[in-house]
Amino acid sequence: MTLSNTRIIANYTEQSFDHRPSVCLGKSLPLGHLQKRTVQEKPMQFTDSEQQIVDRFDTDVSRERWRDWKWQLKHCIKDVATFEKLLDYTFPEAKRKDIEATIAKFPMAITPYYLSLIDTDNVENDPIFKQSFPDVRELDIADYDMEDPLHEDADSPVTGITHRYPDRVLFLISNTCAMYCRHCTRKRKVGDVDSIPDREQIKAGLDYIRNAPQVRDVLLSGGDPPLMLSDDYLDGYSQS
Ligand code: SF4
Numbered sequence: 001m002t003l004s005n006t007r008i009i010a011n012y013t014e015q016s017f018d019h020r021p022s023v024c025l026g027k028s029l030p031l032g033h034l035q036k037r038t039v040q041e042k043p044m045q046f047t048d049s050e051q052q053i054v055d056r057f058d059t060d061v062s063r064e065r066w067r068d069w070k071w072q073l074k075h076c077i078k079d080v081a082t083f084e085k086l087l088d089y090t091f092p093e094a095k096r097k098d099i100e101a102t103i104a105k106f107p108m109a110i111t112p113y114y115l116s117l118i119d120t121d122n123v124e125n126d127p128i129f130k131q132s133f134p135d136v137r138e139l140d141i142a143d144y145d146m147e148d149p150l151h152e153d154a155d156s157p158v159t160g161i162t163h164r165y166p167d168r169v170l171f172l173i174s175n176t177c178a179m180y181c182r183h184c185t186r187k188r189k190v191g192d193v194d195s196i197p198d199r200e201q202i203k204a205g206l207d208y209i210r211n212a213p214q215v216r217d218v219l220l221s222g223g224d225p226p227l228m229l230s231d232d233y234l235d236g237y238s239q240s
Contacts, residue, residue, distance in 0.1 A: 050116045056086050069227075072111040073178055079103070083133070086115060089123055098136035107191040108134050109180045132179055138187075149185055158204045160197050168217035171205050173197055173237065177224040190223055206240050 044063050046054055054061045057075075065071045077083050080099050084090055091099065110132045119126040148154075155164040162170040175195050180187070189195040197205075209215055220226070220237065 047116065049118075049120065050113075052088070052120075053086050053112055053116050056088065066113070072113055073227075075112050076109040076178065077112070077115055078107065078109055083108075083110070083115070086112070087118065087120060087123065089120065099134050102134035102136050102138050106134060106138055106182075106187055107180055108132070109178065109191070111178055114179055131181055131183070133182070135182060138182065147188065158201075158208045160201045160205045161208050163208075163212070163215075166214050168219065169209060169212070169215050170219045170221050171209070172222055173202060173205075173220050174222035174225040174228050176222065176228045178227055206237075 046063060046066070050066065054066065061071075077086060080091065080096050080103070114128060114132060117128045119128075123129055152162045152170075155162050157163055160172045162172075164170075172189075174197065175190050175192060177184075177190060180191050184190055209218060220234070222228070226234065
């Protein structure tokens with residue numbers, strides 16, 4: 001059996017991202033729907049906010065590099081000091097400690113492009129900031145909070161597979177994303193170095209799917225596998 005019926009979610013954001021899909025839980029589309037969309041060509045110059053960030057990098061950043069999704073991934077902002085430097089913004093010391101404690105449990109990743117969308121006149125009230133930047137309240141655990149809010153573990157015959165509906169499974173093959181959304185419903189695993197699927201886990205998942213002929217759809221998920229894993233690696237899954 002192959003994984004040729006895999007359905008993925010398409011979410012094109014900018015032409016510079018090579019029309020690659022990003023994946024998240026939600027609606028799904030057949031692969032055949034991954035057609036090139038007509039998008040507006042963006043001007044080959046930086047916006048004012050992009051230029052300010054680019055000027056604060058230690059190396060030269062061309063517009064071509066900025067528009068290269070691999071460059072964006074490589075230069076994700078993952079710590080408070082880099083955030084402060086690139087946005088020319090300073091947190092009070094106590095707040096910085098809170099943020100660092102939050103990042104230690106739930107990692108941060110913000111692409112430079114996303115950083116450039118934050119309103120520097122109103123940083124901490126900006127919706128992009130709130131979506132992407134850690135808040136110490138993430139560490140508050142209330143009585144009504146659930147360890148597994150999607151009840152995935154109960155429907156998991158082997159680690160990394162969620163088999164809730166007869167003809168489809170969710171296959172977690174990566175737990176990294178270009179940006180870690182603070183509201184992520186899978187944040188107990190996403191970005192956690194102890195939850196990176198290893199070779200044995202992947203093999204067990206593939207074996208399970210091979211032995212479940214009723215399964216027609218396999219959703220490769222994580223994390224954000226189509227963006228964070230290479231095409232060759234993903235091709236390997238569809239051939240397995
Ligand atoms: S952090 Fe969570 S919600 Fe955000 S892209 Fe990754 S899996 Fe999706």
